[in-house]
Amino acid sequence: MPDFYDRLADLLSDPQYTPDGSELPTKDSAVKAAVILEWMADHNIHPDRIVASAEGGIALCWFRGNKYADVECLNTGEVLCVISDRKNKPIVWMVEL
Numbered sequence: 637m638p639d640f641y642d643r644l645a646d647l648l649s650d651p652q653y654t655p656d657g658s659e660l661p662t663k664d665s666a667v668k669a670a671v672i673l674e675w676m677a678d679h680n681i682h683p684d685r686i687v688a689s690a691e692g693g694i695a696l697c698w699f700r701g702n703k704y705a706d707v708e709c710l711n712t713g714e715v716l717c718v719i720s721d722r723k724n725k726p727i728v729w730m731v732e733l
Contacts (some may be wrong), residue, residue: 640673644694658692660688661688664711666709668733669686669707683697693708693711702721705717705719706718715731
């Protein structure tokens with residue numbers, strides 16, 4: 637789990653990890669991502685990747701063959717969940733923490 641927190645710190649401090657034209661993640665988005673990571677760790681769920689979101693914020697991502705899912709903690713304060721089979725339109729919903 638400490639590697640995940642190191643990754644969050646890197647995303648906050650180093651613009652090289654942020655997609656061109658996107659906002660650097662905020663501390664608030666990192667705090668929400670950390671809360672989600674804690675809950676997931678308690679349930680033995682771990683993301684495959686943690687990245688800066690193109691929409692501004694932090695995304696926790698999972699990949700299984702053609703299936704994709706993420707939880708995005710956006711700088712706006714919103715938390716979005718996305719699932720996709722990479723063929724059809726993704727399913728997106730908002731959650732509250």
